[in-house]
Amino acid sequence: MIRLSVHVFRFDPATDTSGRIVPYTVEVNGGARVLHVLHAIHDSIDQTLSYRYCCGSGQCGSCAVRVNGEPVLACMEEARDGMVIEPLKLAVKRDLVVDLMQNLDAIAFLAPRAELVFPAKDEIDAIKPLRSCIECLCCVSVCPAMDVTNFLGPAAMRQEMRLALDPRDSRDRITDSVKDGLFTCTSCQACWKVCPKDIEIPGKAIEKLRAFANKKGLTLPRHQEVAALVKETGRSVTRIEPTFLEQVGEVLEPYGTGAPKATMGFFVGCMYNMRLPKTALDAMEVLRRNGIHIIIPKEQVCCGSPLIRTGQLDILDALKRKNIETFRSRGLNTVMTMCAGCGSTLKNDYKNPPFTIMDINEVLTKYGIEPPAHLPIRATYHDPCHLLRGQGIREQPRQLIRQVVDLVEMPAICCGSGGGVKSGMPDEAAALGKRRGEEIQKTGADIVISSCPFCEFHIAGHTDKPVKNVASVLLEGYKEKDKKSVKN
Amino acid sequence: MAFSLVLCHLFMIVYTPQSNKMRADSDGMECHVLVIGSGGAGVRAAIEASAYGDVVLVSKTIVSKGGCTPMAEGGYNAVLREEDSCEIHFEDTMKGGAFLNDPELVKILVSESPQRMDDLILWGAVFDVTDDNKVAQRPFGGQRFPRTCYAGDRTGHEMMTTLVERLDGLPVDILTETTVIDLLKEGDRVVGAFALDDKGDSIVIKADSTILATGGGTRVFDISTNSASGTGDGYAIGYRAGAELIDMEMVQFHPTGAVFPYDARGRLVTEAVRSEGGILKNTLGERFMKQYDPERMELSTRDVVARAIATEINKGRGTKNGGVFLDVTHLPREQIEAKLPVMLEQFLKFGVDIRTEPMEVAPTAHHIMGGLRITPRGETTLPGLFACGEVAGGVHGANRLGGNALAETQVFGKRAGESAGRSEKRVRNVDLRQIEGQQERLSRFLNGSVNPATVARELQLAMWEGAGIFRNANDLRSTLAMVMHLPASDLKAVSARNLSECCTIQNMCLTASLICKSALLRPESRGAHVRTDICHAWDAQTSPFAHTYISHARQGIERRSHT
Numbered sequence A: 001m002i003r004l005s006v007h008v009f010r011f012d013p014a015t016d017t018s019g020r021i022v023p024y025t026v027e028v029n030g031g032a033r034v035l036h037v038l039h040a041i042h043d044s045i046d047q048t049l050s051y052r053y054c055c056g057s058g059q060c061g062s063c064a065v066r067v068n069g070e071p072v073l074a075c076m077e078e079a080r081d082g083m084v085i086e087p088l089k090l091a092v093k094r095d096l097v098v099d100l101m102q103n104l105d106a107i108a109f110l111a112p113r114a115e116l117v118f119p120a121k122d123e124i125d126a127i128k129p130l131r132s133c134i135e136c137l138c139c140v141s142v143c144p145a146m147d148v149t150n151f152l153g154p155a156a157m158r159q160e161m162r163l164a165l166d167p168r169d170s171r172d173r174i175t176d177s178v179k180d181g182l183f184t185c186t187s188c189q190a191c192w193k194v195c196p197k198d199i200e201i202p203g204k205a206i207e208k209l210r211a212f213a214n215k216k217g218l219t220l221p222r223h224q225e226v227a228a229l230v231k232e233t234g235r236s237v238t239r240i241e242p243t244f245l246e247q248v249g250e251v252l253e254p255y256g257t258g259a260p261k262a263t264m265g266f267f268v269g270c271m272y273n274m275r276l277p278k279t280a281l282d283a284m285e286v287l288r289r290n291g292i293h294i295i296i297p298k299e300q301v302c303c304g305s306p307l308i309r310t311g312q313l314d315i316l317d318a319l320k321r322k323n324i325e326t327f328r329s330r331g332l333n334t335v336m337t338m339c340a341g342c343g344s345t346l347k348n349d350y351k352n353p354p355f356t357i358m359d360i361n362e363v364l365t366k367y368g369i370e371p372p373a374h375l376p377i378r379a380t381y382h383d384p385c386h387l388l389r390g391q392g393i394r395e396q397p398r399q400l401i402r403q404v405v406d407l408v409e410m411p412a413i414c415c416g417s418g419g420g421v422k423s424g425m426p427d428e429a430a431a432l433g434k435r436r437g438e439e440i441q442k443t444g445a446d447i448v449i450s451s452c453p454f455c456e457f458h459i460a461g462h463t464d465k466p467v468k469n470v471a472s473v474l475l476e477g478y479k480e481k482d483k484k485s486v487k488n
Numbered sequence B: 001m002a003f004s005l006v007l008c009h010l011f012m013i014v015y016t017p018q019s020n021k022m023r024a025d026s027d028g029m030e031c032h033v034l035v036i037g038s039g040g041a042g043v044r045a046a047i048e049a050s051a052y053g054d055v056v057l058v059s060k061t062i063v064s065k066g067g068c069t070p071m072a073e074g075g076y077n078a079v080l081r082e083e084d085s086c087e088i089h090f091e092d093t094m095k096g097g098a099f100l101n102d103p104e105l106v107k108i109l110v111s112e113s114p115q116r117m118d119d120l121i122l123w124g125a126v127f128d129v130t131d132d133n134k135v136a137q138r139p140f141g142g143q144r145f146p147r148t149c150y151a152g153d154r155t156g157h158e159m160m161t162t163l164v165e166r167l168d169g170l171p172v173d174i175l176t177e178t179t180v181i182d183l184l185k186e187g188d189r190v191v192g193a194f195a196l197d198d199k200g201d202s203i204v205i206k207a208d209s210t211i212l213a214t215g216g217g218t219r220v221f222d223i224s225t226n227s228a229s230g231t232g233d234g235y236a237i238g239y240r241a242g243a244e245l246i247d248m249e250m251v252q253f254h255p256t257g258a259v260f261p262y263d264a265r266g267r268l269v270t271e272a273v274r275s276e277g278g279i280l281k282n283t284l285g286e287r288f289m290k291q292y293d294p295e296r297m298e299l300s301t302r303d304v305v306a307r308a309i310a311t312e313i314n315k316g317r318g319t320k321n322g323g324v325f326l327d328v329t330h331l332p333r334e335q336i337e338a339k340l341p342v343m344l345e346q347f348l349k350f351g352v353d354i355r356t357e358p359m360e361v362a363p364t365a366h367h368i369m370g371g372l373r374i375t376p377r378g379e380t381t382l383p384g385l386f387a388c389g390e391v392a393g394g395v396h397g398a399n400r401l402g403g404n405a406l407a408e409t410q411v412f413g414k415r416a417g418e419s420a421g422r423s424e425k426r427v428r429n430v431d432l433r434q435i436e437g438q439q440e441r442l443s444r445f446l447n448g449s450v451n452p453a454t455v456a457r458e459l460q461l462a463m464w465e466g467a468g469i470f471r472n473a474n475d476l477r478s479t480l481a482m483v484m485h486l487p488a489s490d491l492k493a494v495s496a497r498n499l500s501e502c503c504t505i506q507n508m509c510l511t512a513s514l515i516c517k518s519a520l521l522r523p524e525s526r527g528a529h530v531r532t533d534i535c536h537a538w539d540a541q542t543s544p545f546a547h548t549y550i551s552h553a554r555q556g557i558e559r560r561s562h563t
Ligand SMILES: Cc1cc2nc3c(=O)[nH]c(=O)nc-3n(C[C@H](O)[C@H](O)[C@H](O)COP(=O)(O)OP(=O)(O)OC[C@H]3O[C@@H](n4cnc5c(N)ncnc54)[C@H](O)[C@@H]3O)c2cc1C
Pocket: B036, B037, B038, B039, B040, B041, B042, B058, B059, B060, B061, B066, B067, B068, B069, B070, B071, B072, B073, B074, B075, B076, B077, B155, B156, B178, B179, B180, B181, B213, B214, B215, B216, B225, B226, B227, B229, B233, B234, B268, B366, B367, B388, B389, B390, B391, B402, B403, B404, B405, B406, B407, B409
């Protein structure tokens, strides 16, 4: 037997105006799950504890709760000492029981055709990955778009895609899904990352539905404009000032006399190239100072992310081929990105590129940096969705930031700039940006640091604090250090 | 201690028992057909009945999430190929059931199962298919043809999802998270049910016909595969209303339940693991099935494999955790990933990669073959009451073949739904004294003194010890005595919301007593029922006995006339 002290959210609508967290200590057997801890509390301490469960084996989706903030299935998640167990972020009925019905009712059902069309094996194989959903609503509980729009949500989109693929269904699911908010998804990947069945809703349902919508001419006009621009110029934004690529040479040698620590290609991406070139230049300085030898092929083009996220796939393969060939022909083993969106796209949407892709935060932590001066600044860090969830990069930027400023954490929520939402659904993007701004305000930080041009650009419009890139802040630290050493 | 003990907590809460109240809207709740239970059988019945009049579906759980149907992994038996035949499926089922099955029900099962499969496919079920676009089938224990259709190892979930989607499109009123605690009667006739909602408020539902589809009840045993709703409510509710139950001693112990983690013991390891080629070994590394059934080996019937594993463990050839090894590491990784994804995922969560390490398994209480006696139309012995699915008896005899229960839910769910739907519309009267009686029962709980969880634990341990895989009269009698003495009427409900829990535990006690009594009524070993204290010369085919039966009015065992 093991003894566990846990904290559980309690709320009784009859007597409480808000919930409270109550500590309990229980004994359970080794390997016990969160559910068994709840049973132990219910059976021996307080029978009024309400929680839902049925199958006890991850198959019915009744028991989802948050453990230490993360949605999990109580029956599958191993119980840990000190854990905090709370209801999903949905309307709480009592204790850990939330209202599921409203969202379950939103999930569409098949409308059979008059006569049976038996689906073929390839159709079944396409549907199957979307079918293992147990409707636990973990995904719904974390979806930012649902908070600020009438979006039906990831579980419902998964179902619309599943129905769109099924020859037995008689409805036009594409038009339905557009009505139900298909274009409000910010591609934040939160739903997929909490799904106990690992259903890749953004990539396997939402982007696919958007591609179907594109075939039906339902792509948003603003997204069409972006696609036209990419087709015409190879870039997703227009030139308004000298670009990064225009300002640098093809080869940047590291400073100092030592041998370079590494050589890598640099994929700049449209935003850093054309909207925030100064930030990219800062990054080059930091890299050179830390012994990185950088090759910057000038014929690189848009990675294709704005097209993939919005379902406009016509010229995608041409872009991919061009980029791969550009870096392959330089004989590069590693290509570095500093845009979270480009990095996620090159890593996840390019099939087996002949080089490794690394985000700049990975590069700098892998090869190590010269310590900068510690600036007297309190900063908070915004996790870009495409870095945190798209690439699994959480610690590296924090490790760098802590070397130069004091870091105050805030919740990792989507700022609203992704998935074509900023251009296509500006009101939604603003509502999410506002929420982000409020969280920033709560931290009391002096500045906001991030590592994605979309986030940096968007958040800057929703906070009065300066928004800076990790590399720019590091560079400030170096400048301060240099200033001090000149004085000494 | 086998269960979780609580050491301390910071403050004690003092409760004033709130009494429950009658729900305001409950007075007018009337329907043509009331369906109790939202598993495969209940939802199928509701779909069918909705063609004839207004239907109310009541379920303890959220509709798509309740019962054992969404947990069913392995598959659904249906004769779909030229080379197979309903006659062979019939013979396999009768043989597997030790010839205790009701042959007429079995004939219906095998002949209608393919049509019910067609319904599912029409409504959107995503079963696995072969390269030539036919529903794929896998071999299951005790069957001479691979006739078990499947959706990976989440077959029941696939069916449930499909059925609920179908139901969504129909005008059926659904009361979720509402527990039926008893049936209401007018004379002999069942005319509806008394239920408690999730707040503990009472609801009276009047109906022309009522269908019990509450599923099974192996939660009365310490180690069980069943969902939380597998507490035998329907057996107890039916019995209290006066219905007759048959073969309640016939409890299937599935050979392969997980043994770790201990608090999740009993969790099913699907038979599909063995049908995909999994092999059983004891700690000496011996493939021991060759001693018990050299011909069928791991794919022998469940009763045989379960007893083999139990014997190996009893003889000291089991693992530290009290199991034997079930090994698929010799199979290609892709096969494991494609055909057993749920198993792979569950074991990975529990720290075992079944692609590289063997699983540890031991028998677990899985299925109750007995239940309410039904006619081919799904009628019970009480007018106005129908039953289908696991709560009904007779289809599986003394041992159920894997894949036949899911088929049963569809075949008999449809039949019960249709019969109930076709039944006459009546003036609905409920004798108010019954409602007062229920209110009294509930207020006793509010003033009771015993923690229901403690009673449930005692019951489960006693049943596993005394009425498990190997039985004898002495143990059965002492278990029965112990069960009868549990303070089931003095349970304490700390709030109105806990009332249904108390009712459930009463139902568990009653169901357990029916199992023990029926086990004492059958003086032979037959199928899943093994009496170690009785030797007999006959085998299943020549046994002089047929069904055991039990009701308020009578109990006994039927004799067969052999020709
Ligand atoms: C883990 C597992 C795996 C299985 N695998 C297979 C398989 O592969 N193939 C196969 O053929 N069979 C399998 N079986 C058996 C099969 O799943 C069940 O026999 C079958 O699903 C029972 O269906 P049902 O509709 O009768 O009951 P269930 O699906 O159990 O549904 C019962 C319903 O009744 C409700 N209910 C219960 N009591 C009350 C009450 N008092 N008031 C209101 N509602 C109530 C419950 O909430 C639930 O909705 C498996 C069983 C288990 C446990």
